[in-house]
Amino acid sequence: GFKMGIVGLPNVGKSTLFNALTRTAAAQAANFPFCTIEPNVGEVAVPDPRLEKLAEIAGSRQIIPTRMTFVDIAGLVRGASKGEGLGNQFLANIRECDAIAHVLRCFEDGDITHVEGRIDPVADAETIETELMLADLESIERRRANLARKLKGADKDAADQDRLLALAQAALNEGKPARTIQIAADDLRQWQLLQLLTSKPVLYVCNVEESKAAEGNSQSARVAEMAAKQGAASVVISARIEEEISQLPDDEAAMFLEEMGLHEAGLDRLIRAGYQLLGLQTYFTIGPKEARAWTITKGTLAPQAAGVIHGDFEKGFIRAETIAYDDYIAGRGEAGAKEAGKFRVEGKTYEVKDGDVLHFLFNG
Numbered sequence: 001g002f003k004m005g006i007v008g009l010p011n012v013g014k015s016t017l018f019n020a021l022t023r024t025a026a027a028q029a030a031n032f033p034f035c036t037i038e039p040n041v042g043e044v045a046v047p048d049p050r051l052e053k054l055a056e057i058a059g060s061r062q063i064i065p066t067r068m069t070f071v072d073i074a075g076l077v078r079g080a081s082k083g084e085g086l087g088n089q090f091l092a093n094i095r096e097c098d099a100i101a102h103v104l105r106c107f108e109d110g111d112i113t114h115v116e117g118r119i120d121p122v123a124d125a126e127t128i129e130t131e132l133m134l135a136d137l138e139s140i141e142r143r144r145a146n147l148a149r150k151l152k153g154a155d156k157d158a159a160d161q162d163r164l165l166a167l168a169q170a171a172l173n174e175g176k177p178a179r180t181i182q183i184a185a186d187d188l189r190q191w192q193l194l195q196l197l198t199s200k201p202v203l204y205v206c207n208v209e210e211s212k213a214a215e216g217n218s219q220s221a222r223v224a225e226m227a228a229k230q231g232a233a234s235v236v237i238s239a240r241i242e243e244e245i246s247q248l249p250d251d252e253a254a255m256f257l258e259e260m261g262l263h264e265a266g267l268d269r270l271i272r273a274g275y276q277l278l279g280l281q282t283y284f285t286i287g288p289k290e291a292r293a294w295t296i297t298k299g300t301l302a303p304q305a306a307g308v309i310h311g312d313f314e315k316g317f318i319r320a321e322t323i324a325y326d327d328y329i330a331g332r333g334e335a336g337a338k339e340a341g342k343f344r345v346e347g348k349t350y351e352v353k354d355g356d357v358l359h360f361l362f363n364g
């Protein structure tokens with residue numbers, strides 16, 4: 001599955017947000033730096049109103065949304081790359097994530113200590129980014145030294161790795177995170193395998209006070225401006241409100257949202273933003289037993305999309321029967337879509353589109 005790491009300085013609201021996301025008290029929120037010591041992992045359903053509509057038409061007995069994993073990563077403080085705070089243990093946790101949700105404190109509250117003694121989310125973002133850049137530089141130096149031996153032979157992989165590491169090193173030495181480098185399509189796989197901390201896509205999560213959850217505040221506006229400059233994404237959220245909403249039954253939650261002037265839960269926006277950041281999309285399998293959503297990366301071909309369900313589906317792939325989401329809705333189901341000539345049979349080279357309703361045929 002796809003993993004998003006939640007990072008940020010202590011006391012910015014990471015655990016509160018994580019609790020809301022996973023509706024558990026697993027990560028205990030407390031007004032005390034370093035209270036979440038173990039990396040906390042939680043799975044969340046990716047909200048998608050299309051799935052309910054499809055299930056209704058097909059009369060599916062069960063609805064199974066697709067899921068995304070969030071990891072609450074504590075321990076990032078100034079000096080972390082030099083072993084301050086919880087030291088280096090969090091770096092491995094970040095390395096394993098596909099993207100980073102960087103929580104920034106945009107709320108004022110005299111009762112909640114800020115580790116730097118002032119509210120400045122842009123400076124906080126730089127503090128964390130600096131630590132990640134230093135950690136990357138250190139690991140690059142170590143890895144290039146290890147690669148030096150292999151480079152004497154004719155190891156193509158080692159040469160590629162070293163070339164890419166050198167690129168990253170040059171950028172980092174200029175104060176630029178690795179994600180700012182344009183990587184050629186041929187190099188992308190090798191690049192991702194390097195797992196550099198600053199190569200991961202970033203979503204800034206502005207945690208604002210409850211009264212500003214809808215429109216954000218002046219601090220979150222500054223973060224949005226910074227994100228735009230970096231080609232990163234940002235969302236405004238009130239972790240406190242999300243925590244309250246996550247404890248309410250669905251109908252009460254909807255009323256609460258309306259009262260706050262919000263159209264949807266901030267968590268839904270956050271999850272969707274993460275999904276987009278990771279370049280993910282959804283296809284559906286729809287039947288009377290269940291309506292189910294599946295996650296693939298953009299550009300995935302039909303056999304590999306089938307492989308998400310089961311390895312055998314990919315190995316024995318014959319063809320995919322396909323109806324686009326809009327056509328399925330317009331035809332009020334498979335039969336109607338067929339009558340309208342919208343039922344397609346696609347082969348091994350078909351690139352699955354977001355919202356496709358698929359049925360795979362395979363040798364098994």
Ligand code: GDP
Pocket residue numbers: 008009010011012013014015016017028029030031032033034035036107108109112207208209210238239240241
């Ligand atoms: P973490 O160290 O980043 O995981 O931060 P926590 O989630 O433990 O939050 C630290 C403290 O800030 C807790 O007492 C939270 O209740 C509080 N907090 C989190 N979000 C907000 C918010 O939006 N407004 C206010 N006033 N307090 C918040």
